[in-house]
Structures are given as structure tokens and as C-alpha cells.
Amino acid sequence: GAGVSQSPSNKVTEKGKDVELRCDPISGHTALYWYRQRLGQGLEFLIYFQGNSAPDKSGLPSDRFSAERTGESVSTLTIQRTQQEDSAVYLCASSLARSRGLADYNEQFFGPGTRLTVL
Amino acid sequence: GIQVEQSPPDLILQEGANSTLRCNFSDSVNNLQWFHQNPWGQLINLFYIPSGTKQNGRLSATTVATERYSLLYISSSQTTDSGVYFCAVERRAGANSKLTFGKGITLSVRP
Numbered sequence: 083g084a085g086v087s088q089s090p091s092n093k094v095t096e097k098g099k100d101v102e103l104r105c106d107p108i109s110g111h112t113a114l115y116w117y118r119q120r121l122g123q124g125l126e127f128l129i130y131f132q133g134n135s136a137p138d139k140s141g142l143p144s145d146r147f148s149a150e151r152t153g154e155s156v157s158t159l160t161i162q163r164t165q166q167e168d169s170a171v172y173l174c175a176s177s178l179a180r181s182r183g184l185a186d187y188n189e190q191f192f193g194p195g196t197r198l199t200v201l
Numbered sequence: 202g203i204q205v206e207q208s209p210p211d212l213i214l215q216e217g218a219n220s221t222l223r224c225n226f227s228d229s230v231n232n233l234q235w236f237h238q239n240p241w242g243q244l245i246n247l248f249y250i251p252s253g254t255k256q257n258g259r260l261s262a263t264t265v266a267t268e269r270y271s272l273l274y275i276s277s278s279q280t281t282d283s284g285v286y287f288c289a290v291e292r293r294a295g296a297n298s299k300l301t302f303g304k305g306i307t308l309s310v311r312p
Binding site: 126 | 231232234236241242243244246249287289291298299300301302303304305
């Protein structure tokens with residue numbers, strides 16, 4: 083597609099339920115990121131995938147959060163046993179892999195986000 | 202980790218006015234991006250500018266990497282410029298790759 087797409091756009095769930103969020107990166111982008119944005123705040127990094135390398139999970143806030151990516155395509159972010167503090171907008175971004183040649187280009191492009199509300 | 206500070210936190214302009222938004226960061230970076238988050242929450246890429254100066258229409262940006270700051274200039278502001286402006290940086294740190302965001306600058310342009 084032309085840009086990063088995410089689904090669903092909105093998700094309302096009850097405390098304790100599991101949710102799965104989906105991200106489709108820009109075609110050809112090998113790097114994929116998940117961020118979280120709480121109301122009125124900046125974005126917080128969650129996890130980063132680059133090709134077949136082990137993902138950087140350093141931003142995941144607890145073991146209830148996990149993410150998968152198959153190859154260089156779709157990624158899913160799963161939140162188990164959701165809590166009210168998980169309510170936020172979850173944004174996905176993708177970028178071309180950093181070139182180790184002349185340029186160190188790594189511009190990230192964001193999807194529209196999934197607004198998660200945990201009741 | 203790296204700190205990103207944006208100022209001012211809030212800005213109110215009359216349509217047609219010019220403004221300068223500032224981003225300070227605490228360590229050397231290899232990537233700096235400016236985004237505009239519109240009222241629907243979409244992050245729109247404005248500039249990818251780890252150093253130097255770029256211009257795009259009424260917007261321009263300058264990053265002075267050695268002094269660890271970046272400026273976003275908005276000229277002849279329009280009501281559609283309203284929203285939140287984020288600066289985000291990626292630090293040189295081996296294989297690590299993530300953007301660290303400032304808290305944003307909320308801009309309101311009044312007709």
C-alpha cells in the first residue's frame with residue numbers, strides 16, 4: 083500500500099481481556115516499530131523489528147505485551163489481560179533499513195494508530 | 202537515555218504570523234524528525250533533518266547537531282497549521298533504533 087496501515091482503528095475492551103493489534107508496513111520497508119501514545123503525551127517506544135534480527139523489546143512495559151512479525155510484512159501487537167492503564171493510542175511505523183553506505187537514512191513513517199480503550 | 206525538550210509547550214498565533222519552535226536534545230543523534238500531529242491523531246512527516254537546513258513551502262527547519270538543537274519555522278501561519286508538533290531523535294547507538302519524542306508543542310492558529 084501507499085502508507086502504513088493499522089487495524090482496528092478503534093478497540094474497546096473490558097479489563098482482563100486480550101487484544102491484538104495489527105500493522106501493515108510500507109511495502110519494502112524492512113524496519114518496523116511500535117509506539118504508544120497516552121493522552122496528551124509524546125510517543126513511547128515499545129518494540130523494533132529489523133529483518134531477521136532479534137527484535138529490540140526494550141520498550142515493552144510488562145510481560146503482558148508481546149509482538150510478532152513474519153518476515154518483512156505484517157506485525158501484530160498483543161496485550162494480554164488488559165488493564166485500564168493500557169488505554170492509549172498504539173502507533174506503528176516503518177522505515178527503510180539503515181544503509182551502511184553513504185547515507186545513514188532511517189526516516190520513519192507512521193500509521194494512523196489504533197485507539198485502545200480498556201473499561 | 203537521551204532527553205528531548207521542546208519549547209514553548211503551547212503557542213497561540215494569529216493567522217498570518219510567523220513562529221519558531223525549538224527542540225533541544227541531550228546527546229549526539231543520527232536522525233532527527235519533525236512531525237505534525239493533526240486533530241485526528243495522524244503523524245505527518247514534516248522534515249527528516251539530522252543536520253543542516255531544509256525548506257518546504259511555508260515551513261523550514263534547521264538542525265545544528267554540534268549544539269544539539271533544531272528549530273522549526275512556520276511562516277504566514279494558517280488555521281490548518283494548528284495541532285501538535287513533535288520533535289523526535291534517534292541516537293547513534295549501534296543496532297538500537299528507536300525515536301525518542303519530545304512532549305510536543307501545541308499550536309493554535311486563530312483566524
